Amino acid sequence: MSLDLVSTLQLAGCSALISHAIFKRINFTSMGIPIALLIVFPTLSLTASSYIDNVPPTFFSVLANFTFYYLCLSVSILAYRLSPLHPLYAFPGPRLARVSKLYGVWASATGKQHRILKSLHDKYGPVVRTGPNELSIADVDGVFKVLGANGLPKGEFYDSRSDPHSPNNIVNLSGDEHANRRRVWNRGFSTESLREYEDMIARRAELLIDKIGAIDGPVDLGLWLSYFQFDFMGDMAFSGGFEMLRAGGDEEGIRQVLCDYFHVAALTSHVPWVAKTLAHLPVLPERMMKLFTFGAERASRRIKNGSLKKDLWYHLTDEAGLEREKPPVSNVIPDGALAIVAGGDTTARAISNLFFAIVSHPAHYERLKNELETVFPAGDGITDVGRYSELKFLDALISETLRMYPPVPTNGPRRVSDASKARVICDKFVPEGTEIYVPPYVIHRDARYFSPSPNDFIPERWLPREKTSQDAKSPAPTSVLNTAAYIPFSYGPQNCVGRNLARTEIKMVVALLLSRFDFRFADGFDEKVWEDSLCDYFIMHPDLPLLVTLTRR
Numbered sequence: 345m346s347l348d349l350v351s352t353l354q355l356a357g358c359s360a361l362i363s364h365a366i367f368k369r370i371n372f373t374s375m376g377i378p379i380a381l382l383i384v385f386p387t388l389s390l391t392a393s394s395y396i397d398n399v400p401p402t403f404f405s406v407l408a409n410f411t412f413y414y415l416c417l418s419v420s421i422l423a424y425r426l427s428p429l430h431p432l433y434a435f436p437g438p439r440l441a442r443v444s445k446l447y448g449v450w451a452s453a454t455g456k457q458h459r460i461l462k463s464l465h466d467k468y469g470p471v472v473r474t475g476p477n478e479l480s481i482a483d484v485d486g487v488f489k490v491l492g493a494n495g496l497p498k499g500e501f502y503d504s505r506s507d508p509h510s511p512n513n514i515v516n517l518s519g520d521e522h523a524n525r526r527r528v529w530n531r532g533f534s535t536e537s538l539r540e541y542e543d544m545i546a547r548r549a550e551l552l553i554d555k556i557g558a559i560d561g562p563v564d565l566g567l568w569l570s571y572f573q574f575d576f577m578g579d580m581a582f583s584g585g586f587e588m589l590r591a592g593g594d595e596e597g598i599r600q601v602l603c604d605y606f607h608v609a610a611l612t613s614h615v616p617w618v619a620k621t622l623a624h625l626p627v628l629p630e631r632m633m634k635l636f637t638f639g640a641e642r643a644s645r646r647i648k649n650g651s652l653k654k655d656l657w658y659h660l661t662d663e664a665g666l667e668r669e670k671p672p673v674s675n676v677i678p679d680g681a682l683a684i685v686a687g688g689d690t691t692a693r694a695i696s697n698l699f700f701a702i703v704s705h706p707a708h709y710e711r712l713k714n715e716l717e718t719v720f721p722a723g724d725g726i727t728d729v730g731r732y733s734e735l736k737f738l739d740a741l742i743s744e745t746l747r748m749y750p751p752v753p754t755n756g757p758r759r760v761s762d763a764s765k766a767r768v769i770c771d772k773f774v775p776e777g778t779e780i781y782v783p784p785y786v787i788h789r790d791a792r793y794f795s796p797s798p799n800d801f802i803p804e805r806w807l808p809r810e811k812t813s814q815d816a817k818s819p820a821p822t823s824v825l826n827t828a829a830y831i832p833f834s835y836g837p838q839n840c841v842g843r844n845l846a847r848t849e850i851k852m853v854v855a856l857l858l859s860r861f862d863f864r865f866a867d868g869f870d871e872k873v874w875e876d877s878l879c880d881y882f883i884m885h886p887d888l889p890l891l892v893t894l895t896r897r
């Protein structure tokens with residue numbers, strides 16, 4: 345006697361449908377429970393068959409039962425995700441993205457997620473279904489309703505990027521917890537605090553000038569700006585410590601750690617339960633954990649050494665005693681790793697992208713040099729930040745660089761965490777459980793917000809229109825500049841706290857470098873190939889060196 349195969353498979357099929365109904369309702373945050381359920385359900389159905397037929401299962405019936413269970417479960421999930429029963433059915437998007445997050449993993453793995461999203465929006469419009477429960481909204485309505493004051497909290501994407509063994513850093517917090525942490529961060533970026541950092545920028549920029557000036561032959565400007573940025577970041581956040589410029593390299597390997605972290609996190613954060621599970625395994629997460637360990641170690645060293653100047657740490661630990669209760673050190677330490685990530689590569693990329701833009705547009709380069717020479721004749725007072733408001737064209741260049749090449753091109757999603765957060769965006773109802781991206785790269789290249797020629801580098805779009813004799817005769821060309829759609833630093837209560845520091849720093853470094861050297865691309869440098877090599881691993885990264893030749897002025 346053996347089990348009746350038909351009834352065994354029927355029970356396995358029913359059990360698959362029941363498990364799907366359960367999986368749909370529960371938002372699992374790690375792999376443990378789902379894996380257990382995936383074993384328990386088919387085992388239960390097999391036990392039931394065996395009980396009904398009153399015979400023990402054979403190897404063949406076990407195999408048939410489990411195979412059929414998984415087949416039915418997969419078909420049920422796929423069919424549901426494609427069916428009109430799914431709450432996101434009405435949103436357009438590629439079929440593969442509708443059925444699996446593997447689409448997002450693939451897009452991230454190519455490093456071209458920003459461009460893939462742009463082509464999806466070009467094809468499907470401002471709202472695209474990019475995952476089974478995920479939308480990308482490239483529209484100012486999304487900027488306000490998702491990122492704005494009454495926007496949505498960050499989702500599991502962010503949890504999966506932080507150290508699971510430590511309290512959350514500021515990026516992962518929402519609501520009051522975030523507002524409390526943000527208050528102390530804001531103090532670290534007040535006008536008064538920024539003044540403390542200006543000397544640090546100037547000192548490191550002079551060192552950068554010495555170092556690249558001594559190089560014979562082409563210079564990888566992107567790499568040296570990255571050394572500069574880490575040194576300055578160390579000064580600003582922890583009162584010193586990296587010394588990459590002096591060493592002429594990254595002796596502690598922190599850049600590699602960050603690069604590894606971004607590559608791994610770009611993939612795993614699409615499937616947060618995988619990231620969380622990996623983080624508890626001893627082998628795989630080692631690359632990711634290195635960053636958290638490094639940040640914590642820097643922070644602990646800074647705390648032990650005490651305060652040498654009013655660096656960021658001074659504010660985060662409330663050394664001035666302005667808070668009713670001192671922030672617990674265990675809460676502040678994870679922010680050490682964050683400061684490295686948030687302040688490190690973003691600004692360095694913005695500066696190198698700006699150099700790429702001006703060297704490839706000689707007329708803009710000339711105009712900038714003239715502006716700098718007018719405001720700071722012979723370079724006098726060039727580190728006087730008080731006069732930077734006179735650098736209107738440099739300001740326009742920075743805005744245009746951050747528009748065309750936002751250092752955070754896609755950003756992480758927000759989540760409609762519960763029914764009360766469900767809302768109508770772009771006239772469409774977005775239900776509970778939806779993750780929503782608002783991708784800066786795509787919005788910044790939308791002709792509805794930036795025209796003419798949203799894909800061209802035109803810094804003049806940021807300047808007040810100059811009246812020419814031509815204007816008197818002909819009507820003004822239709823031009824659009826919608827600053828509500830300009831989000832390189834994100835928008836709303838969780839926008840970039842370091843944005844003013846970043847802009848000041850970019851101005852000082854660009855002004856100082858241009859006052860000492862003339863820049864041109866190294867022989868054989870291909871602008872198009874370099875631009876195409878910009879990859880989106882949360883922070884925009886070129887895969888190729890930015891090779892320039894310097895001539896002392």
Ligand code: HEM
Nearest residue numbers: 515686687690691694751752832833834838840841842846
């Ligand atoms: C050009 C340079 C920079 C760009 C383009 C940039 C961009 C951004 C963006 C897009 C966000 C939002 C991220 C998200 O929603 O997940 C952000 C947040 C943040 N940035 Fe920046 N950033 C830059 C420089 C800096 C610097 C120099 C610091 C200084 C440490 C910094 C510190 C932060 C912090 C702490 C947050 C989290 C704020 C919060 O959650 O309240 N950023 N940045």
